[in-house]
Amino acid sequence: MKREAAFGAEPQGTAPRRRVVVDLGARSYDILIGPGLIDAAGAEIVARLPGIRAAIVTDETVGRLYLTRLSVALRAAGIEHVEIVLPAGEKTKSFEQLAHVVDAILAARLERGDAVIALGGGVIGDLAGFASAIVRRGMRFVQVPTTLLAQVDSSVGGKTGINSPRGKNLVGAFHQPSLVLADTALLDTLSPREFAAGYAEMVKYGLIDRPAFFDMLEADLGGVFGGGAARGEAIRVSCEAKAAVVAADEEEHGSRALLNLGHTFGHALEAAVGYDAARLVHGEGVAIGMVLAHRFSAELGFCPPEDADRVAAHLAAAGLPVRIGAIPDAPLTVEELMRGIAQDKKVEKGRLTFILTRGIGRAFVANDVDPAAVEAFLARELDR
Incomplete structure (x- = not known):
């Protein structure tokens, strides 16, 4: 697969700090976007949560890069804290690691008014957020996302949890953060594969209901991958898009389900490979899933086939896989994928729900999708 390799920093002295508000009434919070925010974390946190103590939850990979900087920033603001360092990888989102984090927070005698700070990507954010939701029936929570995927998606909106x-x-549980600090300079240490995986979630917002944003990404793919103003602006638009959906439907009773475009297929693919990141990471599963959602929509007569081709071409240009056969090693089966789809969170009374589309930027929730149609479609896709 083609991978964009050039990454450029957004100069801290000239880059604007962007702010997006997630409007949830008394529980509203800021998403701050820009370079250098990790070093300002203590000041930003204490301004909103004065007098707190905290637990920083991170993984070994991110911890080596950024834990000292965050700890220094917290100490400078007078925030006492403990550090909880976990193994890296999707398999950390487990009952075992959740129990470890909960025990460490309790051992530190942190109170309900204190905070859990997630320093890492989506795995750490989801796990730390869930721990903060259940310890003492709910602690404060701060996200410091270090991957593009986390900055534009998983750190925003209050979905927390672990895998089974x-x-x-x-x-998991819905538990909103008090603050999100998206330091864009931290993205410069990501591998091209990790950045591309996050980019898939960014593309998703254009495909749901912002076709002009998809047009912009198509026109300036190199600018977003290269860094600078295009990257920061694309992150802002993505966060703004998610904030609007979350404000309208916080606990996914209706329109928020649209944020799962590509995820029903994508999660099934992840489960089928045993969450093996060497074969497939989350954003890659979402990329394949979004292409499948458009192709399935086209087969059902909802979406022009040309739109499905356009989506596939753009994601491929970003270095992402766009078909099931691109996943390395042993081939998958229809039966494996249907088992994963049957466990999707949107399933109600055994009826399958998919996010389908009538074209780019025109996604909709399709209830009671015929399982036989899905099986036949997957069989054809596995032969591609």
């Missing part, structure tokens, strides 16, 4: 052997994100 039966499926992804099946155990």
Whole structure:
């Protein structure tokens, strides 16, 4: 697969700091976007949560890069804290690691008014957020996302949780953060594969209901990957798009389900490979899933086939896989994928729900989708 390799920093002295508000009434919070925010974290946190103590939850990879900087920033603001360092990888989103984090927070005698700070990507954010939701029936929570995927998606909106052997994100809670600090300079240490995986979630917002944003990404793919103003602006638009959906439907009773475009197929693919990141990471599963959602929509007569081709071409240009056969090693089966789809969180009374589309920027919730049609479609896709 083609991978964009050039990454450029957004100069801290000239880059604007962007602010997006997630409007949830008394529980509203800021998403701050820009370079250098990790070093300002203590000041930003204490301004909103005065007098707190905290637990920083991170993983070994991110911890080596950024834990000292965050700790220094917290100490400078007078925030006492403990550090909880976990193994890296999707398999950390487990009952075992959740129990470890909960025990460490309790051992530190942190109170309900204190905070859990997630320093890392989506795995750490989801796990730390869930721990903060259940310890003492709910602590404060701050997100410091270090990947593009986390900055534009998982850190915003309050979905927290862990995986079960039966499926992804099946155990969790809605628990909103008090603050999100998206330091864009931290993205410069990502590998091209990690950045591309996050880019898939960015593209998703254009495909749901912002076709002009998809047009912009098509026109300036190199600018977003290269860094600078295009990257910062694309992150802002993505956060703004998600904030609007979350404000309208916080707990996914209706329109928020649209944010799962590509995820029903994508989660099934992740489960089928055993959450093996060497074969497939989340954003890659979402990329394949979004292409499948458009192709399935085209087969059902909802979406022009040309739109499905356009989506696939753009994601491929970003270095992302766009078909199931691109996943390395042993081939998958229809039966494996249907088992994952049957465990999807949107399933109601055994009826399958998919996010389908009538064209780019025109996604909709399709209830009671015929399983036989899905099986036949997957069989054809596995032969591509």
